[in-house]
Amino acid sequence: MKKMLNFVLNGSEVSAEVESHRMLLQVLREQFQLTGTKEGCGQGECGACTVLVEGIPVDSCIYPAFEVTGKSVVTVEGLLGDGNRLHPIQEAFVANGGIQCGFCTPGMIMSSKALLDGVPVPTAAEVRRALSGNLCRCTGYVQIVDSVLKTHGVTKAEPV
């Protein structure tokens, strides 16, 4: 059965008719065409679908859509500034080799944002812990961790 879902998506109030059993990921991708958020496993294991709900990173593939009623949702598209200006975290991933195939990247960046919003100058161990739910098969994480550490111009806390 379809019901009206109202929430704040990337800063704008939105509403959509959504079947009650849908997950947030499907609503974002299919109803709002925000395909930046990826489905890597559909089971909450890989983190490719990470978005922020009220600033908290969640696996949108197993997050019931109606749980976001009245809440704020930020996707990777919501980080872009005017004129497609990249967010500093996105810039850091580009500049430091944090991206290869790119499929995990949106989720990685959202988890990184949640970390950096709370801890602007994290240690490498904190970054690895914050990204523990985001799998990547390409990079070995070294340049991803490096990207997060360098977002605010902070040098690496551990020798690499």
Next chain:
Amino acid sequence: MEQLRFIGTEAPRPDAPDKAAGKAIYIHDLVRPAMLYGKIKFSSFAHARIKSIDTSKAERLPGVRAVITGYNTPEIRIGFIKDNFALKKGKVRQFRDEVAAVAAIDPDIAEEALELIDVEYEELPAVFDPEEALKEGAPLIHETDPRGKPKTDNLVPVPWKFVAGDLEKAKAESAYVAEGYFTTPLIQQSCMGTAGCIAEFDLQNNLLIHTKTQIPFLAQNDFNRALSAMGLKGRNTRVVVPTLGGSFGTGLDTHGYEYIAILLAYKTGRPVKILLNREEEFRALSPRQPTRTWISQGCGKDGWLTFRDIRMTLDNGAYTSWGATTPSVMMLPISSIYRVPNVFYETKIVYTNNTYCQAMRGYGNPQAAWALECNMDQLAEVAGIDPFDLRLKNRNVPDDITQMGLNITSCGHEECLNKVAEKLGWREKRGKGRSIARGVGMASLFHVGGSGRVYRSDGSGIIMKLDDFGNLSVMAGGIEMGQGFISALALASAESLGITPDKVTVLTGDTATCPWDVGTHASRGAFTACNAAIMAARKAREKIFRLASEHFMPRVHFALKLKKKKNPSFEIPDLNWERICDPSEFELKENVIYLKEEPDSPLLRVTLEEILREAHFKEQGTMIVTEAFYDPCNQMLDARTCRGNLSATYIFGAQGAEVEVDLETGEVKILNFVAAHDVGRVLNQQTIKGQIYGGIAQGVGYALFEEYRSSKGINLNPNFLDYKIVSAPDMDFPVHIECVETLDREGPFGAKGVGEPGLVPTAPAIANAVYDAIGIRITDLPMTPEKILAAIKKIR
């Protein structure tokens, strides 16, 4: 070393910003008008006769547009020796066999329809162990070979054997001999982006397929054959490759799901998308083959290697992919890593009722290196030689032709070994940490570095097209799957043409517009495409300089006249403005054409775009479009002797690990990791490190926990909870990378392949470190805490 402007810099990838913004379009994101969703019904048995398939209920479900089986569609044979079929008739031989498929207006309806298909089976005895499958009386997986000739055993008719020297004599004369038996598990490639495709037909019945592949042009050939089988002989396929979420070998074959999408699209007249979910990705793609390797090596009193004897059994699974050719690559290190005069290598590939296998990154080399490099340490121990010294003594050297006929030109093996020993603190640490369960270990790698002639052609095409604004489009037949192909090609194109990389757009993955390429495998992408780019750029420069010979001086004069108009006090020098310069007088660098003899003249300079516009707008105009096809100077292996110079050059490397073993839990903790790779020359500092870091991470998973577990042919861990891949906290140790630059004469700017090697020696390096730490030799991957703990208990 020649100073280059862009090659060797730390350059961000051109494809990175779109990926960072979530704007790159993967197959998951692609929607075509009126698209239907396809779904496949897989077998319920590992081995069974199909007695009947009833699709009537599924056909009646609202929203279903087509239901197909092997019985109502043309037979399409697929695979390396065509022993597989897109849809199965008669019998199923593995759980992933496709028995029926549905196209519906949405994925949920397609899924529901699958449940309504009734398949009646009669179960057959099955065999899941390759050695059991070779025994007399074992169930036959295939009653006939692909030509219809009756089969009497389960051997895949792709034998591999290499013999050099006199094995028995060498064995008898060896002072020391070490034997071992090593096994490796199946490994799922675990691309973060699952596989999928969208097939559609135009009104002339030509096929357009967006699909995940590493071999668009070989896939075009496969799909055109399928069209013939469907009665559409002469119709053509256009393969378009969207952004790939990793591939790691999954794209080296065409797959059942692609043919099924084609059949459904043809039947419905609408685009049909089949996207594998994660569980299907685990169960319906071909993992890296498992191997069982018996190995024996010997050396003299002086430590020189005398012989190497390797017998291997590979579990093929139920059908044969290109993975059946991996022994040809295993043969490289087996015949040629370290200088060894007498070699025997034989491998049997065996049909079973397991999922059929393919190659994953390394193409057999990780399995070969696991046995070889662990056994090198065993031999070192028997001979009483430090394993580093044994390796160094027998190392590969430049300008050497091996027993297999591999022509080693550049070779940084010695430097790689020394770097690893130095950075690891080998002399201080080795053999001294037993009391605290700490140890160091190392392993070498030998791999193709100048492509590998697996197919008759090893070619790569490049088309270069310059526009009115000095922008260069580079059309390439190779594929970007995350490895950094586009970045390397953009830098090489800019460098060799004389423009800046921001002016370059690389276009890949479209058989209709891109030039032919045999495929992106064997670490060949950058090696072959950049060589082709250098050739195409040379042609483009010739054309540009011919144009410049006519238009350079008039353009300079025109610019100076403009200057005078703005500034009347400026005096135009007399330089014979109408003269025609010789094309050989010009140089082009960073988008500006100037005279070689006057490199610093501020007057005698014209931008490339000005000259290009002249070409288009003059009478009897012209355009700058050039092409090149680079086919390396390598050889296919001789079918009988398995000899030949398979690659245009070879790569060497060494990796070392320092580990600590927790004696209570059996857990291996990596404390330090060093990787030294002979890369020829670094094309992009950033992406080359990304390849090596990523390879090491896959190697760490291979070493410590990754394993595709099956019971009676069915996969037990088709998800990332149960199939653990390396996560960020697993990589909490320093990784030190050394790129050794040996400037290979065949390589573009001296570069060799780097895609696969990163993971090849990782697992044996860790295993050797574990042995140094606790004196326990784990021989079957992965080295899980359970295995290590059991071994500790056994010796206590």
